[in-house]
């Protein structure tokens with residue numbers, strides 16, 4: 001059986017890239033289940049028609065989107081790295097950065113931070129960005145400062161992405177599309193090839209898509225993950241996304257302490273003593289509250 005990588009999927013159809021670099025539209029059998037971007041699959045049939053995914057290889061992890069009812073939809077599989085993109089504009093949002101760091105923990109992947117638009121980064125912006133990245137500092141994440149406009153820092157980032165499958169996340173306008181364009185020089189041709197392979201003029205730009213990088217590794221762009229619900233995660237997973245707070249949380253008097261005004265709250269005490277960042281605690285509280293509400 002031949003092996004391939006799933007590039008994008010829509011319903012029961014997928015576009016797969018075979019070992020020889022060809023893109024084919026492939027069908028999934030009902031018993032095989034739905035393939036998603038990043039899946040490694042065994043396929044058979046007669047390209048370019050009647051290509052069938054016979055088996056989806058076991059996934060290392062699965063990125064899921066959860067709707068407000070708690071229903072999960074798988075978006076991408078086999079991620080190695082979460083690239084959190086931020087920029088001086090739009091102003092970085094610490095709560096969102098902290099949510100992405102928890103997402104990385106829940107997927108068991110390494111977070112990497114990219115500060116884009118270095119060409120626009122003055123001292124005032126730089127300190128606002130650093131403040132929002134308190135969680136990245138606490139977790140000792142690699143941080144790459146780059147500019148898609150000037151090319152500054154892109155070489156070092158390319159090296160950090162080599163041979164790994166990296167999911168790009170970040171708020172709207174930070175430059176995720178610009179980064180993909182800068183790192184995947186044949187992106188336009190690729191998008192064209194995907195739409196030709198898919199036939200029927202399928203609209204694939206809103207679907208989670210995998211882009212192979214010329215220097216090895218892949219980038220995953222997932223518009224669906226921009227709405228980030230984490231209410232389905234366990235308290236343990238959420239807390240392990242906060243290694244700077246976890247030791248104090250363990251010392252709170254109540255196991256389900258919300259680190260608000262509970263007596264014997266070691267987290268509050270640590271904030272008062274300047275040992276942990278108050279913004280980080282606010283992020284943790286927000287996630288725990290959503291969990292309790294959900």
Ligand SMILES: Nc1nc2c(ncn2[C@@H]2O[C@H](COP(=O)(O)OP(=O)(O)OP(=O)(O)O)[C@@H](O)[C@H]2O)c(=O)[nH]1
Nearest residue numbers: 116117120147148149171172173174175176177178
């Ligand atoms: N000055 C400067 N502007 C940049 C840089 N990178 C991207 N931009 C600009 O920032 C704006 C947003 O970039 P996009 O790449 O569309 O951002 P995005 O994160 O993909 O946005 P969404 O698709 O809404 O999620 C565009 O006007 C880009 O031209 C950079 O390095 N420097």
Ligand SMILES: [Zn+2]
Nearest residue numbers: 252257259265
């Ligand atoms: Zn507490």
